[in-house]
Amino acid sequence: MRNRTSSDVLSSSHEFYVRMATGEELTDRLRELRTSLEALPEVTEPPKPMLRILGSARTEQKWNILLAYFLDPSQPHGFGADLLKAFLDKAGQVTDTEIEYYHRDIEEVAVETEVTSPQDNRLDILIRTPAEWFVCIESKVDASEGDRQTHRYIEDTHIGNEEKTEYPEDGQYYLFLSKKHAPDSSADGFADLSWRAVVEAFQTELNLSHGQYPERSVSQLEDFLSTIITVTNMEEDDFEQIQKEKVQLLSEYRDDIDELLEAAESLRERSIEEWPELFRSQVDDDIWTDEWHTRDDYGKYGCIFRDGWYRDNEDLAPTLDHNETRGGRGIRLHFVHLIRKQQSFSEGQLTYILRSPANVDLRDEFNRLYNSQKWQDQLEPLLDEQGISNKGNQRDYTKKTYEVDQSGLPESYFETLAVAFEEHLPVAEVIDEILDEAVANVKDN
Numbered sequence: 001m002r003n004r005t006s007s008d009v010l011s012s013s014h015e016f017y018v019r020m021a022t023g024e025e026l027t028d029r030l031r032e033l034r035t036s037l038e039a040l041p042e043v044t045e046p047p048k049p050m051l052r053i054l055g056s057a058r059t060e061q062k063w064n065i066l067l068a069y070f071l072d073p074s075q076p077h078g079f080g081a082d083l084l085k086a087f088l089d090k091a092g093q094v095t096d097t098e099i100e101y102y103h104r105d106i107e108e109v110a111v112e113t114e115v116t117s118p119q120d121n122r123l124d125i126l127i128r129t130p131a132e133w134f135v136c137i138e139s140k141v142d143a144s145e146g147d148r149q150t151h152r153y154i155e156d157t158h159i160g161n162e163e164k165t166e167y168p169e170d171g172q173y174y175l176f177l178s179k180k181h182a183p184d185s186s187a188d189g190f191a192d193l194s195w196r197a198v199v200e201a202f203q204t205e206l207n208l209s210h211g212q213y214p215e216r217s218v219s220q221l222e223d224f225l226s227t228i229i230t231v232t233n234m235e236e237d238d239f240e241q242i243q244k245e246k247v248q249l250l251s252e253y254r255d256d257i258d259e260l261l262e263a264a265e266s267l268r269e270r271s272i273e274e275w276p277e278l279f280r281s282q283v284d285d286d287i288w289t290d291e292w293h294t295r296d297d298y299g300k301y302g303c304i305f306r307d308g309w310y311r312d313n314e315d316l317a318p319t320l321d322h323n324e325t326r327g328g329r330g331i332r333l334h335f336v337h338l339i340r341k342q343q344s345f346s347e348g349q350l351t352y353i354l355r356s357p358a359n360v361d362l363r364d365e366f367n368r369l370y371n372s373q374k375w376q377d378q379l380e381p382l383l384d385e386q387g388i389s390n391k392g393n394q395r396d397y398t399k400k401t402y403e404v405d406q407s408g409l410p411e412s413y414f415e416t417l418a419v420a421f422e423e424h425l426p427v428a429e430v431i432d433e434i435l436d437e438a439v440a441n442v443k444d445n
Contacts, residue, residue, distance in 0.1 A: 061114075316443060379430055
């Protein structure tokens with residue numbers, strides 16, 4: 001062996017201090033991250049608007065139906081023509097196109113959606129007082145104007161089945177309704193109106209109402225306005241703003257977080273190879289007895305089983321070799337901890353499951369007995385006491401997920417596994433009896 005020189009010593013010392021400095025830098029950056037997170041206020045997500053619940057928050061047709069409903073004085077919302085007048089007045093203010101209507105006739109206005117002309121031009125919303133005036137509305141949520149769409153509406157000789165000549169020229173109005181910064185309409189005859197203006201008009205009307213409108217209708221309108229505000233980016237609620245700030249922190253510290261996750265994954269991969277020894281080093285000798293075993297194929301499966309839980313494929317005799325269980329008769333019954341899942345270390349989760357993967361008659365009989373009232377009466381109190389889920393399906397019978405202290409990995413994982421093992425011991429006693437009965441029944445048949 002070559003003797004170490006002074007340069008070797010200096011090189012080693014340099015590497016040590018580089019690693020130490022790098023570790024200190026990472027710690028400092030993570031402290032900065034924690035400080036930034038703690039500075040953000042805690043907020044809860046607000047209730048979802050109805051359209052979002054229905055998956056239609058950006059569906060143009062649903063917006064048109066709702067807008068037309070609130071604009072229609074004949075609908076039973078209790079707003080009468082107030083919202084319609086507020087809408088028309090706001091449109092006139094914003095677009096410099098004063099929409100002249102007679103207040104005495106406003107209650108007789110008809111409001112329709114998807115009105116199609118003989119030339120197959122379909123208006124999103126049509127507001128009209130026959131032979132006096134009409135307002136054609138083309139609305140957009142996310143989409144832009146179709147090919148010459150507004151031009152075609154202007155050039156069309158009809159609105160629905162009525163000829164436009166039945167209306168005076170100064171009583172024909174066209175509105176293009178879209179997000180504030182979206183492209184305007186292409187036809188000169190259309191005036192451009194934003195959804196922001198609609199929200200402002202309706203909110204002003206509600207603010208001046210002094211409780212005169214039905215509460216349910218007010219709630220429905222506010223729900224619709226909330227969807228408009230969110231989708232058109234008029235403003236961000238506190239929850240969304242905080243989430244965006246957190247995502248910005250994630251972007252800034254992404255490399256540091258990835259480095260930590262890679263470290264956790266490295267520890268997990270090494271622990272997979274040695275998990276039986278690491279686990280048994282955490283279990284008291286009076287608990288881990290000779291009747292308990294770990295699978296001899298050390299690795300990702302994480303199997304823990306008791307004498308008699310593995311039965312061979314020949315005559316259902318107890319075996320410790322899982323290979324002897326494979327075939328049409330043998331069974332494997334064991335507890336598994338999912339160390340093969342990355343989240344066991346990266347998220348600090350240990351999942352402990354009673355599982356039987358063999359699809360054979362013996363498992364069917366075991367499953368029948370397990371779910372019988374006789375054995376459930378014994379199992380349920382034990383499972384409830386420890387907060388263990390009673391699955392009872394063909395493959396998985398019980399399940400519990402434990403939180404692992406990530407700061408103590410890998411030792412803390414196996415400390416937690418020892419806790420899971422001990423908590424399930426009373427359950428194992430009952431499982432032992434069920435399996436014995438199942439084996440006897442299958443052999444008798």
